Amino acid sequence: MDAVNTLFSKQQLESLSEESHAPLYYQLYALLKNAILNGTLERGDQMPTELQLAEAFGVSRITAKRAMDELAGESLVERRRGKGTHVTYEYKQQPVKAPLVGMLQEIESMARHSDVGVRTCEMLQPPAEIREELGLGTGETALLLERTRSRDGAPFGYYVSWTAGLTGKVSARQFAKTPRLEIFRKQGLEITHVTQTLSAEAATSESARELATTIGAPLLSLTRRSYSRVNGKEQLVDLMHVVYHPDRFKYQMDLKAEDI
DSSP: OHHHHTTSOHHHHTOOOTTSSSOHHHHHHHHHHHHHHTTSSOTTOBOOOHHHHHHHHTOOHHHHHHHHHHHHHTTSEEEETTTEEEEOOOOOOOOOOOOOTTOHHHHHHHHHTSEEEEEEEEEEOOOHHHHHHTTOOTTOOEEEEEEEEEETTEEEEEEEEEEOOOOSOOOHHHHHHSOHHHHHHHTTOOOOEEEEEEEEEEOOHHHHHHTTOOTTOEEEEEEEEEEEEETTEEEEEEEEEEEEOTTTOOOOOOOOGGGO
16 A cells, blocks of 8 residues: 555545546556656556555456556556566656747648547636736627547547637537638638747646546646737737647647757
8 A cells, every 4th residue: 555655646546536437447547657657657666566556546456457457558567477567668758849839730730630529619708817818898708619639539638718809600510620720710810929838737627537537647738829910909819728638749849940
């Protein structure tokens, strides 16, 4: 039990939930895999036993065994009868991948080459902070769009955006088939300037559910502000926050000498 308690926080130990759309074994597997990939468990380290995992996380030994089998199936650990299970993955620090500001074509390409599930598509009054950024008055509304993007059935990004300045009706079906930028252009909303801020955050219950990971798991976080020229002045028209599953998404930039 102590071996598990030194690897995972109390929050992580209590994070497995039968209410999640991800099976219990997958939730446990994801926690263990992350501990291996981030170097918490290093090559050669002995993994906790199935019994230790079952007791620490409050699951059955069958669930713990399946989680360990998944790790072995990915060659992250090696299981030897009578000797236990040991980490075979060798952690290597990865270089920082930074976002490239303003690459609208790349953004649109991503939209065309992934599957999207639209969770919310409604005209609503934004929270005060967002309303102020978008220059909206009390009672004015903007489009709230919540989406999950996936590739080959694996969700990699959870998007929440507020958009002002749309003049025509839009539907969830449109956003499920057409990139947002294309829909914006058809409504006369041309994006002229984009800023992006890349950070990291822990998965909330909502983002963990959408990205099939565990609460508290590390996620890449991107906040994108898109501007358009309105009455000759640049104005924020779209504010989007995205969290990405780090195992399924990388944002890489390629700079030439004159760009540095």
